[in-house]
Amino acid sequence: MVDLSVDISGLKLKNPIMPASGTFSEDLAEVFDLDRLGAHVTKTITRGWRDGNPTPRVCEVNGSMLNSIGIPSKGVGAFIEKVVPFYAHYETPLVVSISGNTADEFATLCSEVSVPGVAAIEVNISCPNIEEDGKAFAIRPSSTHDVMRKLRAATELPLWAKLTPNTGETSEVARAAEEGGADALVVANTILSMAIDINTRRPKLGNLMGGLSGPSLKPIALRMAYQCARATGIPVIGCGGISTVEDVIEYLIAGASAVQVGTATFIHPTIMLSLIDGLEDWLSNQGLSSVKDLIGTVIDGEQDEAVVFMEAAP
Amino acid sequence: MDDVPSIKAFELPLSVKSNEPVNDEYRLLVLAAPHDILKRCRAGQFFHLLCPQAGGETPYLRRPMSIYGFYPEKGELHFLYKVTGAGTRALASLALGDRLNVLGPLGEPFTIADDWQNLVLVARGVGLATLAPLALEANRLGRKLTAICSARHPDYLMSTDYFASLGADVITLTDAEGTSDLDNLEKVIEGLIADGRADAFYTCGSNRMLRLLQIIGERRGIPGQIALEQQMACGIGMCHCCVRPFNRGDRQVHLRVCREGPVFDMMEAIAW
Numbered sequence: 001m002v003d004l005s006v007d008i009s010g011l012k013l014k015n016p017i018m019p020a021s022g023t024f025s026e027d028l029a030e031v032f033d034l035d036r037l038g039a040h041v042t043k044t045i046t047r048g049w050r051d052g053n054p055t056p057r058v059c060e061v062n063g064s065m066l067n068s069i070g071i072p073s074k075g076v077g078a079f080i081e082k083v084v085p086f087y088a089h090y091e092t093p094l095v096v097s098i099s100g101n102t103a104d105e106f107a108t109l110c111s112e113v114s115v116p117g118v119a120a121i122e123v124n125i126s127c128p129n130i131e132e133d134g135k136a137f138a139i140r141p142s143s144t145h146d147v148m149r150k151l152r153a154a155t156e157l158p159l160w161a162k163l164t165p166n167t168g169e170t171s172e173v174a175r176a177a178e179e180g181g182a183d184a185l186v187v188a189n190t191i192l193s194m195a196i197d198i199n200t201r202r203p204k205l206g207n208l209m210g211g212l213s214g215p216s217l218k219p220i221a222l223r224m225a226y227q228c229a230r231a232t233g234i235p236v237i238g239c240g241g242i243s244t245v246e247d248v249i250e251y252l253i254a255g256a257s258a259v260q261v262g263t264a265t266f267i268h269p270t271i272m273l274s275l276i277d278g279l280e281d282w283l284s285n286q287g288l289s290s291v292k293d294l295i296g297t298v299i300d301g302e303q304d305e306a307v308v309f310m311e312a313a314p
Numbered sequence: 315m316d317d318v319p320s321i322k323a324f325e326l327p328l329s330v331k332s333n334e335p336v337n338d339e340y341r342l343l344v345l346a347a348p349h350d351i352l353k354r355c356r357a358g359q360f361f362h363l364l365c366p367q368a369g370g371e372t373p374y375l376r377r378p379m380s381i382y383g384f385y386p387e388k389g390e391l392h393f394l395y396k397v398t399g400a401g402t403r404a405l406a407s408l409a410l411g412d413r414l415n416v417l418g419p420l421g422e423p424f425t426i427a428d429d430w431q432n433l434v435l436v437a438r439g440v441g442l443a444t445l446a447p448l449a450l451e452a453n454r455l456g457r458k459l460t461a462i463c464s465a466r467h468p469d470y471l472m473s474t475d476y477f478a479s480l481g482a483d484v485i486t487l488t489d490a491e492g493t494s495d496l497d498n499l500e501k502v503i504e505g506l507i508a509d510g511r512a513d514a515f516y517t518c519g520s521n522r523m524l525r526l527l528q529i530i531g532e533r534r535g536i537p538g539q540i541a542l543e544q545q546m547a548c549g550i551g552m553c554h555c556c557v558r559p560f561n562r563g564d565r566q567v568h569l570r571v572c573r574e575g576p577v578f579d580m581m582e583a584i585a586w
Binding site: 022023024025026027028029030031032043051052055056057058059060061062063064065067069072089090214265266267268269270 | 318319320321322323324325364372373374375376415417544545546547548549550551552553554555556557558568573
């Protein structure tokens with residue numbers, strides 16, 4: 001028997017496989033038993049009602065996809081009334097993803113969703129779609145620190161900060177989130193991208209730009225997960241382009257304590273179950289008794305820190 | 315766990331029984347499918363197809379495709395499609411015995427209210443494919459059916475024999491014969507109404523037909539349903555990519571074509 005359980009700053013998960021926010025909902029319960037997952041992560045909600053972005057909201061690029069959904073949300077009231085009770089039927093812990101336009105609004109929502117049945121809060125400080133021009137808190141260390149301080153003061157629940165690849169300061173942002181009170185880092189959200197139809201000369205997304213997800217994002221998000229694991233002392237949850245068990249293993253070796261699976265679920269709705277089984281088989285074949293023995297085992301030698309982190313010149 | 319949903323959609327590889335052209339533009343794909351999956355299918359529902367990476371095509375996301383026919387007794391699932399892009403070009407490359415990964419059945423089906431005794435199907439081109447299983451259901455329920463089939467040319471009229479074999483009155487309208495214009499369509503439909511042969515409309519695939527049917531429906535108090543399309547990612551409701559606007563009461567709402575649809579109230583639909 002292989003022990004697949006992991007510990008994310010005190011929150012015990014029965015396995016390290018969970019969905020990425022925005023690629024999971026109650027609807028998936030009509031395809032498989034959701035209690036097999038390590039955690040349930042909701043689509044990001046905002047305090048008030050949001051309609052979302054114009055269509056088309058999705059397009060495919062070679063081997064991956066772009067989306068610009070724009071966080072349609074029914075608001076916090078409907079969420080607490082309908083969604084939280086749905087997940088109470090499961091043993092798997094519920095992680096609620098939230099976002100806000102301002103740090104204060106964000107903190108108010110953080111307090112409002114700190115209700116029984118919620119095990120942790122994933123703070124989406126990195127959605128490239130919610131505000132104009134793809135602005136997000138997690139692009140800069142200072143705005144990351146400020147919003148995390150306010151979120152930290154708003155709840156006793158574990159806070160997972162979801163970071164963005166749309167920054168040149170990954171390690172600094174990660175440290176700012178840790179210092180601001182994050183209990184874990186989710187690394188990472190989608191990377192801002194674009195696609196144009198050459199026949200109509202129009203952008204393929206209604207919102208012009210959107211987030212790239214899928215296998216082509218993986219090397220970037222993996223690099224970030226590695227950087228964040230090196231730069232901080234809190235658990236990292238890898239997220240970006242995972243579609244095979246080898247991808248999961250790679251993230252764990254890089255230093256991630258768990259992983260989120262997103263776009264791959266759109267292609268194979270039951271893929272998270274295959275990844276759980278595949279990870280158990282692989283660990284067993286390797287003679288490992290616990291997944292914890294794999295986490296952060298990358299052999300990266302004696303590299304100069306400047307090479308590893310590629311920090312900005314002063 | 316009373317409130318936990320039961321499993322309703324299945325991801326499974328199905329074997330290709332045939333994949334042949336039906337005319338210059340359309341092909342019929344026949345898959346061997348398990349009885350219990352076919353028993354769950356309803357007219358208007360769709361499957362989300364994982365098109366193969368074949369023939370130089372690399373489709374990534376699944377492609378939604380409405381069910382053209384489902385036959386539990388024969389163990390067959392049918393799709394009628396037009397080759398238009400990377401996904402359908404890849405589908406066209408499937409040969410006997412190849413496997414196609416499908417997810418479904420998905421979405422809300424057509425409904426036939428108890429007092430809708432005389433049904434009128436109105437569709438153009440491949441829209442007829444979506445309405446074909448509805449004809450089978452109407453036949454099973456003993457409802458009277460009129461199928462108004464529109465196409466560019468008589469050669470592209472599909473499913474008319476199929477509708478006729480199910481006891482439907484088939485009316486064909488084509489551009490080539492100059493009979494497919496909206497004024498003529500309106501006359502044909504008004505004629506059916508005058509004869510008491512139109513309790514409800516079903517349509518798919520044409521913006522102009524939708525608008526005409528909404529006007530007639532409003533004027534004559536006749537309800538209807540429409541099957542709509544939209545680009546999809548997940549196909550089961552998670553991603554909110556496939557929304558469309560609808561009029562509901564005095565406001566506009568966005569609904570997911572994959573989840574709240576693909577069949578919607580005809581009067582609430584908004585022409586695109």
